Amino acid sequence: MAPKVPSIKFYNGYEYPLLGLGTWKSQPGEVTEAVKAAIDIGYRHFDCAHVYGNEKEVGEALKQKIKEGAVKREELFITSKLWCNSHKKELVVPALKKTLENLGIEYIDLYLMHWPMGFQAGDNVFPVDAKGKVIPGETYFTEAWAGLEECVGLGLARSIGISNFNHKQIDELLKVAKINPVNNQIECHPYLNQQRLIDFCLERNITVTAYSPLGSPDSIKSDDPVLLEDPVLKTLSEKYKKSPAQILIRYQIERGIPVIPKSVTKSRIQSNFEVFDFSISKEDMAILHGLNRNTRMVKFDMTDTHKDYPFYEDY
Numbered sequence: 001m002a003p004k005v006p007s008i009k010f011y012n013g014y015e016y017p018l019l020g021l022g023t024w025k026s027q028p029g030e031v032t033e034a035v036k037a038a039i040d041i042g043y044r045h046f047d048c049a050h051v052y053g054n055e056k057e058v059g060e061a062l063k064q065k066i067k068e069g070a071v072k073r074e075e076l077f078i079t080s081k082l083w084c085n086s087h088k089k090e091l092v093v094p095a096l097k098k099t100l101e102n103l104g105i106e107y108i109d110l111y112l113m114h115w116p117m118g119f120q121a122g123d124n125v126f127p128v129d130a131k132g133k134v135i136p137g138e139t140y141f142t143e144a145w146a147g148l149e150e151c152v153g154l155g156l157a158r159s160i161g162i163s164n165f166n167h168k169q170i171d172e173l174l175k176v177a178k179i180n181p182v183n184n185q186i187e188c189h190p191y192l193n194q195q196r197l198i199d200f201c202l203e204r205n206i207t208v209t210a211y212s213p214l215g216s217p218d219s220i221k222s223d224d225p226v227l228l229e230d231p232v233l234k235t236l237s238e239k240y241k242k243s244p245a246q247i248l249i250r251y252q253i254e255r256g257i258p259v260i261p262k263s264v265t266k267s268r269i270q271s272n273f274e275v276f277d278f279s280i281s282k283e284d285m286a287i288l289h290g291l292n293r294n295t296r297m298v299k300f301d302m303t304d305t306h307k308d309y310p311f312y313e314d315y
C-alpha cells in the first residue's frame, strides 16, 4: 500500500497534505489519465485552477475513481483558484460554482485568489491592449477577498487563501479580512527559496505552498537557468541515489512546505511520490538553500504594468 502523505494543519484545523499533483499545462486529453494514475499511486491532493482550462477533465478522473471505490471524496484535498477576470465581488461565487460543476464536486477544500491583480471583467481570461499588456479591472484584491469569504459562508469552500501575494499585499489584506487566508501559494525552489516571504507568512499563521518546485522546466525561457540540471543538485542526486526532481521535492518537505510538482507522465508521477523513504541532512539542506539566486520562472510578463503586479517588492 502507498504511504499516506503527511499533512500540516491550517489555523482553522483543516489538514493539508504536504505533497500534491500540479495540473497547470496538463492538456485536457492527458490530465484525466494523470490524475487517475496519481490516485492509484497514493496522491490525495490536487492543485487545479479555472484558468488551466482542464477542470472538467480532472473532475472526470475524480468521478471515476470515487465511483470505483478507489477513494472517497472526503479523503481528497482539492484546491482551485479564482481567475483575475472575476474579481468583482458578485462574480466570485458564480466563478467557484462553475469550478465545482466542472470538477463534479460539492465543495472545494481550498479556494485561492490566483493573483492579487484584477483584470477587466468578461469572458476573456487574458484581456490585453494593443501592446499586449493586460487590461486591468477596477477592483482591488480586497473586493475579491470579500467574495471568497462569501464562498466559505455558503459552504462552497472550506478554506480560502491567496497566491502570488507579496508581503505588503498580505498585510493590506489582513487589515480588512474577516476570514484570514490559510495559505499563500508561491513559486519556490532552491533558485528562489523565498525564506523571507515564508517567515513573514508563518508569523501570520499563513502556510505556504511551493509551486514550480522543479523550476517549471516547461516555462523556461532560453536565458533562464535550468534548475533540474544544476551541477550541485546532480551531485546530491548521486549521493542520495535519488533523482534531481526527488531531491527538489524532498527539499520542500524537509522545510515543512507543501509542494505540488506537475507531471502527466506516469513514471514521473510515481517517482515524484517516492520522497518519504529518505531525508536530506542539515548540511545538504544548507547547500541547496545556498543555490538561491532570486530567479523567478513564472514572471507573467503581460501583467507587469498592472498597479498590483506583485514582483517589484523584494519579497
Ligand SMILES: NC(=O)c1ccc[n+]([C@@H]2O[C@H](COP(=O)([O-])OP(=O)(O)OC[C@H]3O[C@@H](n4cnc5c(N)ncnc54)[C@H](OP(=O)(O)O)[C@@H]3O)[C@@H](O)[C@H]2O)c1
Pocket (backbone or CB within 6 Å): 021, 022, 023, 024, 025, 047, 048, 114, 163, 164, 185, 186, 210, 211, 212, 213, 214, 215, 216, 217, 218, 219, 228, 243, 245, 246, 260, 261, 262, 263, 264, 265, 268, 269, 271, 272, 298
Ligand atoms: N499559483 C500559481 O500562480 C501557479 C503558478 C505556477 C504553477 N502553479 C501550480 O504548481 C504546479 C507545479 O508547477 P509547474 O507546473 O510550473 O512546474 P514544475 O512542477 O516545477 O515542473 C513541471 C514540469 O516538469 C516536468 N517533470 C515532472 N516531473 C519530472 C521529473 N521527475 N523529472 C523531470 N521532469 C519532470 C513536467 O513534465 P511532464 O508533465 O511532461 O512529465 C513538467 O514539464 C502547477 O502545475 C500548478 O498546479 C501555480
